[in-house]
Amino acid sequence: MNRNCYFLIPAAGSGTRMGAGQPKLMRNVEGSPVILRTLGAVAEICRSKYANFEYMIILVTTPDLMGTLKAMCNEYFPDIDIVYTLGGNTRTESVSLGLGMINDAMPDDIVLVHDGARCLVTSEEIKACIDGLKEHDVCASAVPVKNTLKEVEISEDGQVKVTGTPDRSRFYEILTPQGFKYKDIKACYAKAIEEGLTATDDTALAELLNLDVYLTKGLYSNLKITTPEDIAIASEIVRSRGESEPFRD
Numbered sequence: 440m441n442r443n444c445y446f447l448i449p450a451a452g453s454g455t456r457m458g459a460g461q462p463k464l465m466r467n468v469e470g471s472p473v474i475l476r477t478l479g480a481v482a483e484i485c486r487s488k489y490a491n492f493e494y495m496i497i498l499v500t501t502p503d504l505m506g507t508l509k510a511m512c513n514e515y516f517p518d519i520d521i522v523y524t525l526g527g528n529t530r531t532e533s534v535s536l537g538l539g540m541i542n543d544a545m546p547d548d549i550v551l552v553h554d555g556a557r558c559l560v561t562s563e564e565i566k567a568c569i570d571g572l573k574e575h576d577v578c579a580s581a582v583p584v585k586n587t588l589k590e591v592e593i594s595e596d597g598q599v600k601v602t603g604t605p606d607r608s609r610f611y612e613i614l615t616p617q618g619f620k621y622k623d624i625k626a627c628y629a630k631a632i633e634e635g636l637t638a639t640d641d642t643a644l645a646e647l648l649n650l651d652v653y654l655t656k657g658l659y660s661n662l663k664i665t666t667p668e669d670i671a672i673a674s675e676i677v678r679s680r681g682e683s684e685p686f687r688d
Contacts (some may be wrong), residue, residue, distance in 0.1 A: 443548040444492035444569065445621075446481050447537040450474055450500045450508070450555030451526025462504060464555055466670055469677040473664050475511060476558035476677075482516050484565050492549070492569075496521045499537040500555075531637045531644075535628040546622035552641050553616040556664040559676055560616070567655040568618040577645045579617035580657035584610040614657040617641045623650055 450464055464474040471479075478496070485494035496519060500508055505523060512521050522540050526533030534552060541550070549572050553560065564580050571578035588610060590603040619627070619641070627644040630636070638644050642652045660676050662669060 441488075441491050441493045443495065443544060444490075445495050445497055445541055445544070445548070445550045446485070446616075447497045447534060447550055447552045448477065448481070448499065448555050449526065449530055449533045449537070449552070450477075450498060450504070451533045462501075463664055464504065465507070466664070468558060468664075468670060468673045472511075473558045473673075474508065474555050475515065477553070477555050477560070478512065478516060480558075480560050480562065480565065481553065482519050483562055484569075485519050489566060490569055494520065495541075497537045497540050498523050498555075499526045499533045500524075501526060529637045530639055531628070531631050534641065535632050538625060538628055541621070544621045546620065548621040549618055550621055550624045551616040551618045552624075554663055557615055557661055558664060559673055560661050561658060564614075564655075564657050564661060565616055567657075568616045571653060571655040572618045572620065575651065575653045576620045576623050577618070577642060577650050578653040578655050579642050580614040580661065581611040581654040582614065582657045582659050582661075583608070584612055585659075611654055613640055613642065613654075614661050619645070623648075 465472045468476060481496060485496065488494065498508060498521060500523065502525060505525070509523060524536050524540050527536055538550070549569070551565070551568060568578055568580055584607050586607070588605050588607055589601045590605060591599050592602050593599050623645065624641070627641070627648055630648060631638065631644050636644065636647070645652050662672065664670060664673060
């Protein structure tokens with residue numbers, strides 16, 4: 440019997456840094472909404488049954504987007520097993536609620552958490568994360584930090600003083616997808632909810648349980664749509680890939 444892979448996609452953020460107007464997940468990137476491009480990348484893996492997994496998408500969203508996303512998925516992804524749930528007040532709560540939609544999973548089934556706002560993720564990045572879980576219990580897509588980093592201390596009046604310059608070769612920028620064995624991500628979020636912990640990064644919770652986290656190869660183009668400037672950057676990347684036409688099944 441094939442094992443299961445669950446794509447858990449948090450799409451319930453407020454998007455306050457995007458400003459007023461249309462929700463960021465529905466903003467247009469070269470002919471397609473952000474969330475449609477994200478789901479299209481994930482659906483490609485689902486349809487291929489990569490690594491002989493049976494796939495399901497769990498979409499965690501908001502009341503105002505629920506109807507729109509269901510209609511969109513029914514149109515573009517009628518062949519994909521998708522379940523929906525409302526998110527919570529924090530990303531941690533939203534992911535926990537998404538995990539609650541998984542029934543009858545085996546301990547070594549896998550869960551990939553991928554931000555709904557990371558619409559430029561490639562199939563290569565997703566496959567690398569899935570492959571990483573063949574050897575490890577937790578892994579995540581990441582890229583080496585390119586800029587020089589500074590350690591600082593901030594005074595009470597807001598003055599920022601540099602205290603050191605760490606070796607940037609020791610630092611990576613974490614992306615998504617982030618992959619877990621089912622038993623481990625359940626344990627991570629059970630602890631988070633029990634102790635009232637919040638995290639913007641799933642692997643940070645794994646570290647709290649002393650689980651080893653390994654990194655897989657990501658791409659710098661896998662940016663998270665957060666501000667209006669990100670829409671412009673994403674549009675340019677899509678044009679460079681020759682993917683400017685609206686997404687079609």
